[in-house]
Amino acid sequence: MFALSVDEWMAVRLSLKVAAVATIAALPLALAVALLLARGRFIGKSLLDSLVHLPLVLPPVVVGYLLLIGFGRRGPLGEWLESHLGLVFSFRWTGAALACAVMGFPLMVRAIRLSIEAIDPRLEKAAATLGASPLRAFATVTLPLALPGVLAGAVLCFAKALGEFGATITFVANIPGETQTLSAALYNATQTPGGDAGALRLTAVSVLLSFVALAGSEWLARRVRRRVSGLS
Amino acid sequence: MAGTAGAPPGFGAVVIEFEAVIDRGGFRLDCRFASDSQALALFGRSGAGKSTVLAILAGLLKPDRGRVVVDGEVLLDVERGRFVPAHRRRIGMVFQDALLFPHLDVRGNLRYGLSAASARPVSLFDDVVSMLGIAHLLERRPGSLSGGERQRVAIGRALLSQPRLLLLDEPLSALDIERRAEIMPYIERLRDEARCPLVYVSHAIDEVARIAREVLVLDEGRVMASGPPGEVLAPIRTYRGAGGAGAEEDEGADRADRAGLAGASTADFAPVSVIEAMVQAHDTAYGLTVLSHPAGSMSVPGMIGKVGATARLLVRSTDIALALQRPQAVSFRTVLVGTVSDIGRDAGPIGRVEIALRGEGRLVALVTRQAIDELRLQPGSEVFAMVKASAMDERSIASRLASR
Numbered sequence: 307m308f309a310l311s312v313d314e315w316m317a318v319r320l321s322l323k324v325a326a327v328a329t330i331a332a333l334p335l336a337l338a339v340a341l342l343l344a345r346g347r348f349i350g351k352s353l354l355d356s357l358v359h360l361p362l363v364l365p366p367v368v369v370g371y372l373l374l375i376g377f378g379r380r381g382p383l384g385e386w387l388e389s390h391l392g393l394v395f396s397f398r399w400t401g402a403a404l405a406c407a408v409m410g411f412p413l414m415v416r417a418i419r420l421s422i423e424a425i426d427p428r429l430e431k432a433a434a435t436l437g438a439s440p441l442r443a444f445a446t447v448t449l450p451l452a453l454p455g456v457l458a459g460a461v462l463c464f465a466k467a468l469g470e471f472g473a474t475i476t477f478v479a480n481i482p483g484e485t486q487t488l489s490a491a492l493y494n495a496t497q498t499p500g501g502d503a504g505a506l507r508l509t510a511v512s513v514l515l516s517f518v519a520l521a522g523s524e525w526l527a528r529r530v531r532r533r534v535s536g537l538s
Numbered sequence: 539m540a541g542t543a544g545a546p547p548g549f550g551a552v553v554i555e556f557e558a559v560i561d562r563g564g565f566r567l568d569c570r571f572a573s574d575s576q577a578l579a580l581f582g583r584s585g586a587g588k589s590t591v592l593a594i595l596a597g598l599l600k601p602d603r604g605r606v607v608v609d610g611e612v613l614l615d616v617e618r619g620r621f622v623p624a625h626r627r628r629i630g631m632v633f634q635d636a637l638l639f640p641h642l643d644v645r646g647n648l649r650y651g652l653s654a655a656s657a658r659p660v661s662l663f664d665d666v667v668s669m670l671g672i673a674h675l676l677e678r679r680p681g682s683l684s685g686g687e688r689q690r691v692a693i694g695r696a697l698l699s700q701p702r703l704l705l706l707d708e709p710l711s712a713l714d715i716e717r718r719a720e721i722m723p724y725i726e727r728l729r730d731e732a733r734c735p736l737v738y739v740s741h742a743i744d745e746v747a748r749i750a751r752e753v754l755v756l757d758e759g760r761v762m763a764s765g766p767p768g769e770v771l772a773p774i775r776t777y778r779g780a781g782g783a784g785a786e787e788d789e790g791a792d793r794a795d796r797a798g799l800a801g802a803s804t805a806d807f808a809p810v811s812v813i814e815a816m817v818q819a820h821d822t823a824y825g826l827t828v829l830s831h832p833a834g835s836m837s838v839p840g841m842i843g844k845v846g847a848t849a850r851l852l853v854r855s856t857d858i859a860l861a862l863q864r865p866q867a868v869s870f871r872t873v874l875v876g877t878v879s880d881i882g883r884d885a886g887p888i889g890r891v892e893i894a895l896r897g898e899g900r901l902v903a904l905v906t907r908q909a910i911d912e913l914r915l916q917p918g919s920e921v922f923a924m925v926k927a928s929a930m931d932e933r934s935i936a937s938r939l940a941s942r
Contacts, residue, residue: 426637428633428637429637429639431598431624431637432631432633432637432639433625433639433650434597434598434623434624434625435596435598435624435625435627435629435630435631435696435699435705436625436630436650436651436695436696436699437625437626437628437651437699438625438650438651439625440625442625443625446650447639447641450641451639451640451641
């Protein structure tokens with residue numbers, strides 16, 4: 307009753323892999339965009355801000371469909387990536403990771419941006435008067451102070467990726483062992499006669515993973531506040 | 539005014555040539571000076587442009603026009619498109635609120651600038667730590683330090699980056715009076731012992747009088763006066779009238795300022811005279827320090843300095859009373875004899891009397907215009923200046939004297 311079937315295990319493992327790859331791949335770009343939004347002053351900043359937040363408000367199916375158009379085998383980006391880098395997204399687990407990364411991106415950028423904005427920019431000026439180049443000031447002052455926020459953003463993105471369904475299924479379908487993530491497997495189970503037990507088991511796994519991710523994120527957020535206040 | 543204060547022996551004089559114009563949205567800075575002083579103070583009320591001058595010196599702000607040369611190196615020349623970024627200037631800065639790195643402990647903060655600089659004496663770290671008395675704080679986090687401790691660590695951090703010039707931007711203004719008194723001796727040690735000239739920004743006249751060897755008075759983005767603190771901080775007339783800036787004077791509103799009683803405007807601060815006297819004796823029974831000056835002896839509360847040392851005393855113009863004869867049976871413990879050298883007066887009720895003390899030194903006293911007329915004070919009159927001892931507490935006396 308409580309043991310997961312082979313297919314269910316596969317879906318859980320695939321979900322973890324997809325979420326981890328999505329989070330790690332999105333992190334550097336999210337960091338750069340968050341820094342740009344927090345510290346930069348340029349024309350089109352609010353446009354970039356809206357663009358980053360778009361996946362948060364668009365129906366996931368729309369995002370999935372846009373990915374399909376852009377990154378499908380015949381899509382302009384998909385074609386280029388396949389012929390130049392040998393990277394194929396459509397109907398592969400990599401596609402699921404891409405969909406999850408896009409969906410989790412706004413959450414990650416938001417968390418990182420908030421943590422950077424909480425840092426007094428004059429600390430970077432102080433670092434400069436101590437002889438630190440802008441790069442060194444970022445690496446030794448801004449980044450360490452923002453680190454808990456960066457980690458919290460990563461956890462949020464990871465959790466979002468675990469639960470992603472609409473964009474993924476639209477973009478890469480529901481292929482067991484390749485693109486059938488936890489949510490997709492759960493959906494399958496609910497559509498199958500007699501699949502209730504499986505659906506419940508997957509639900510329990512899902513609740514557990516989300517809970518751990520959220521608790522981790524909360525713990526990290528507490529550390530940001532302590533760290534930025536200089537008390538610990 | 540380059541060279542007016544002169545560098546004491548043992549210090550290589552660092553020359554600053556500064557020229558900057560900023561004109562944006564209501565704020566205007568048009569400031570030009572040169573100095574080779576070991577301790578230059580920029581004095582003026584908030585908004586006078588002092589901190590802006592420091593930010594330009596440090597490379598944190600680019601003026602619209604200008605040129606900055608420190609120690610022979612052109613750090614900024616807007617016309618020629620030269621701008622050396624802050625981290626390559628070797629100019630240290632202590633900010634009003636310390637700005638310690640919260641994620642590093644005190645040791646990490648102190649070492650931050652150390653690694654960036656080149657070879658240095660091994661003992662530098664220990665020397666700075668002991669000079670500032672922060673050895674017991676090294677493992678602490680900035681958040682657990684008091685304001686005074688934080689500021690000392692910030693000074694140490696800046697010093698350890700071995701700057702050729704150290705800028706202090708209102709380093710005491712975020713502290714309460716007791717903390718200020720606690721830090722002041724460290725800043726004086728810094729001036730006397732660290733081989734790095736200071737540029738000190740403050741709107742507090744006693745800080746400036748204690749620390750500076752040379753003072754620039756700034757108002758509305760302009761240099762109103764410059765020179766040694768004894769002259770600049772006790773002007774016989776307000777700088778506003780003399781300097782020509784602030785053209786649109788508001789007669790009624792400025793009346794109190796003009797009298798020197800209110801500190802609302804830099805140009806019209808209450809003058810503070812600086813006198814140097816020798817510590818003669820300590821009266822332990824009454825808790826007084828007696829100082830000798832050719833113009834008379836002075837009694838000051840507290841045990842200050844060593845016998846034979848020179849002390850720099852700050853005398854507020856509001857704490858002086860004048861008499862034509864040596865006063866008898868009077869509570870004032872300090873009576874100094876001198877000759878009136880100038881009188882500054884306008885339509886306001888209060889005038890300024892400048893007294894050349896016997897021996898050396900000058901005092902500026904604020905007295906009512908009525909008293910000036912009744913005593914028939916005029917240049918050449920011999921007067922006795924009585925100073926309330928309680929007005930000259932320890933805070934207004936430089937503990938270490940090296941003003942030569």
